[in-house]
Amino acid sequence: MTVTVVMVAEKPMLADSIAKLLSDGKATKRKGWNNACSVSEYSGQFMGERAFFKVTSTCGHVMSVDFPQKYNNWEKTDPSELYSAPIHKIEANPKMKMNDYLASEAKGADYLVLWLDCDKEGENICFEVVDAVQPAMRKPANGDFMNAVYRAHFSAITEKDIKAAMRNLGRPNKNEALAVDARQELDLRVGCSFTRFQTKYFQGKYGDLDSSVISFGPCQTPTLAFCVTRHDQIIQFKPEPYWVIQTTFEDAEKTAMRAEWARGRLFDREVASMFLDRIKKAGGATVVDVSTKKSAKERPQALNTVELMRIASASLGLSPATTMHVAESLYTHGYISYPRTETTSYPANFDLRGTLAQQTGDKVWGAIASKVLAEGINKPRGGDDKGDHPPITPMRAGGSVLGGDSARVYEYVVRHFIATLMRNCTYDVTTVKLMCGEEEFSFLGRQLIDPGFTVAFPWAGVDEDERAPNVKKGQKLGLKSAVIDARETSPPGYLTESELITLMEKHGIGTDASIPVHINTICQRNYVTVETGRRLVPTRLGVCLIHGYLAVDRELVLPTMRAELETQLTLIAKGEADYLAVKNHALEQFRRKFVFFVQNVTRVDSLFGVSFTTLTEAGKPFSRCGKCRRFMKLVESRPARLYCSNCHDAYPVPSGRDGSLKTFGDKQCPLDGFDLLYWQGVGGKLARSYAFCPFCAANPPFEGMKNGDGCDHCAHPSCPQSYISSGLCGCTAPACEGVLVLDPQSTGKWRFTCNRCPAVITAFEGAKKMKLKESECEECGAREVTVTLKDESKFVGCLLCAPEAKDQVNLNHAHLTAEQQQRQASGQRGRGRGRGGRGRGG
């Protein structure tokens, strides 16, 4: 009798590694049917029985939390309802079909062993996996399914650790999972309520906020606050004058030596000149002490994600998001190890020499690698093993195939790796103490002893020229010059991205994986811009928001809020506090904060009022409102919209570089009387252009029409713009379910554009008229057309099948079916219907 054991890790790569380690490399691997995961299988022993093991994985969370559909309508839901609205779990990534996939792999299995990452999130995913596989697995003889569920606890992906975890299986911890449930629910309710309320409030009022959403979040808002705090320090900075006395001494050979004054800066001009007099009166100095101390710059610790992001931002000028994107690609192509890790120490059995040897052939740093290899590697500095993944290291030589950012990130990873195996950079610091009358001065110098790792990090090197003057104790020096230098204190610079990462890490805002996401978010929302040197400068929107929160409830932006919540959650995780009690208490606290914020939003608004232009002042009259027939104003700044200052309604319209918004004669929508508009795409013949009604685009009138859809998705039976009236045929592009619709503004350059895909058919360029007939082509089902040519002669028939239309029709992106091509080519009318009809539309 053989039992089946299904084991599930948090990501495909870990499933691989765990299976290899547990099976001593004997496992065989196959791809999972969801194309994201893999399964490794092997035979062995489990609980004293012969067992067949299947090791597979999720891809992070299986589920995500959201409100039911009806609460996601911003118009119909009051944001305060979001504190009591039901919530449910939905698949985190529907395309992966993770629930079905896991169930299919676990079908009929006897045991489940959970190998998810050993943190709260991992524990939470354990129960998501249990929910996914339970219905598919075999019922245990003793009844309780959880008896068949085990949890592996491991702190490193090494043979020793993984095998030990397998021998000491435990059970998943519900409390830790509940702590994550609480966080998810709080983040959702708090984030969405604040975001919806303030978005609607401010966007209904101002025209130049330049952001489509005014979001709030427990991580993004404190992140923004760090940037605004520095901005405030800069704005509020008052330069203060100060004075320093610059002195130069000289020895008998008249060698000049600049000295540092022990008192440094003086903030009183009178006092400074008094000291200057004393120094001049003394006229010279005596060397009272010469001391030399050894000092060192420490070699770096093994590289983890946060450090890579910091360096890439500060030295390579890459955003954390770009860096991680590049690093992922280097990883999947085998150049570097897994780039998402918190660990900064190499595993005990890590092949440092082998990894170093791979780099000896490189044109740029090969010589350094060879030298380190020859001289013997230095024991790396101790770091932290967080039990996730080994530090980021090169996995093979880069060669010349890498270019651009990939090459630069790879070079850094290699240099960092080499540097960790080199000696510290050591140098002597010499301090010469002088007394000039009662005043103390000093000469400082550095002399390199051993460049150590700075050979691999040339930018960190110690300048060899910084030596102290060669003087002896007791030696007398003459005063060559002494002058007062007037200076001013200067403000700090804007926060650099790398400083921000450090602050976020220190305050527990986000995780190594989410830090780049939060930084991206505050950029996309137009709260900050990235300026030279990757310094983050808040926009007036960012400043107004943070100042507004500070005026109403400063806790909303403080980094300590997140930290306090984390301590509460840890109590749940440890079983020291009741999940429901803690969650409900926190929820009630935030609900009160929300209500208070809503009541006092005018205090925030008073800041917006002086910085932004109200909608009534902004925009130019553009097209008529269907409700009051007055002209609406076009507000062009993000999000572009038409605003009716009579009805106080706003309607989003498309905007951006890929097209321009036009009025469409005096045509109106038969459903609501709004003036129709026309979006003219950029890109000549192949551009996507379409007519639309601004009201219908915001309130789709027919089933199957989505927000933002134009008339080419509209099923109106008689309006000339609808796809019912203007549709030629189902789109001819492979697997496209769209309809090719006559572009109403394409007079002379007749075009049919697909309402789903980029396919465009152009036909009879230069013809005077193009009319769709009611009749359909017998062969392919497309609508027949009547084309009036320049010379008033006419073509009547099917654009796609008629041989005489062939040279007049350009398919561009669209493709004819094989049958239509054949008919065109042979010049004969074939038999049977190809794909055609008018499809299902929208």
Place this chain on the structure above:
DNA sequence: GCAAGGTC
């Protein structure tokens, strides 16, 4: 259209 957290 909204959060933050996993990972692809």
